[in-house]
Amino acid sequence: MICSIRKLVLAVALGLSAHAYAHPTDGDAAKYVTTQLAVTGAVEHVLKLSVADLRQLPPQKLGEVPMVCQTGAKLGQLENLKGVRLRDLLEQANVVSRNHNDVKKMVVIATASDGYAVVFSWSELFNSPVGDGVLVYFEKDGAPLADDEGRIAMVSSKDLRPGPRHVKWLQSIEVRRIVE
Numbered sequence: 557m558i559c560s561i562r563k564l565v566l567a568v569a570l571g572l573s574a575h576a577y578a579h580p581t582d583g584d585a586a587k588y589v590t591t592q593l594a595v596t597g598a599v600e601h602v603l604k605l606s607v608a609d610l611r612q613l614p615p616q617k618l619g620e621v622p623m624v625c626q627t628g629a630k631l632g633q634l635e636n637l638k639g640v641r642l643r644d645l646l647e648q649a650n651v652v653s654r655n656h657n658d659v660k661k662m663v664v665i666a667t668a669s670d671g672y673a674v675v676f677s678w679s680e681l682f683n684s685p686v687g688d689g690v691l692v693y694f695e696k697d698g699a700p701l702a703d704d705e706g707r708i709a710m711v712s713s714k715d716l717r718p719g720p721r722h723v724k725w726l727q728s729i730e731v732r733r734i735v736e
Contacts, residue, residue: 585703588669588725593692593708597731598662599649607694607707613640613648618691618713625719634711634722639693642666642710642729643681651678651731661735666710669725676712676721678731689714692726 593610595603617638623631646664653659662678681687690712694701701707706725712718 589703590669590706590708590725590727595645595649595729598652598733599731601649603649610694616641621713623719624717636697637693638695639691642690643687662733665730666723667728668723669727674721686714
């Protein structure tokens with residue numbers, strides 16, 4: 557069962573990769589800036605959160621997050637981030653789970669305004685150290701995020717290679733059940 561769920565998560569991730577692409581480098585980041593985040597899908601409470609709303613939630617801070625891309629190349633680092641854990645947002649939205657094992661069959665898809673998307677499994681967010689480090693952030697070095705990240709972004713700081721799951725211009729989080 558666990559092996560088949562892993563295969564399905566991989567299939568969903570590969571399927572999304574056809575739609576996901578690197579963030580644009582056309583120099584016009586302002587057109588991608590997001591000021592609101594929606595949490596939707598298999599949740600009891602759809603959330604629409606502005607930066608001001610996110611600031612009202614229990615804050616989390618990250619010191620240094622080295623940005624390592626998929627190939628292993630070092631791209632620098634993010635420093636002094638303030639935001640909220642993705643897991644806390646999902647708990648507030650209350651993931652729909654009719655049966656005890658339903659959550660084990662779910663993925664969480666984070667999408668940017670430019671179409672970039674990344675995937676997490678529910679188990680990864682709630683049953684592993686990775687979940688402690690997935691931060692939806694709105695502040696860096698004590699200031700609001702600049703246009704090159706939007707006003708809301710996300711990073712998976714506990715990944716060995718955080719670059720691929722660094723989502724600039726974060727606009728939506730969708731919870732999706734992938735198997736029956």
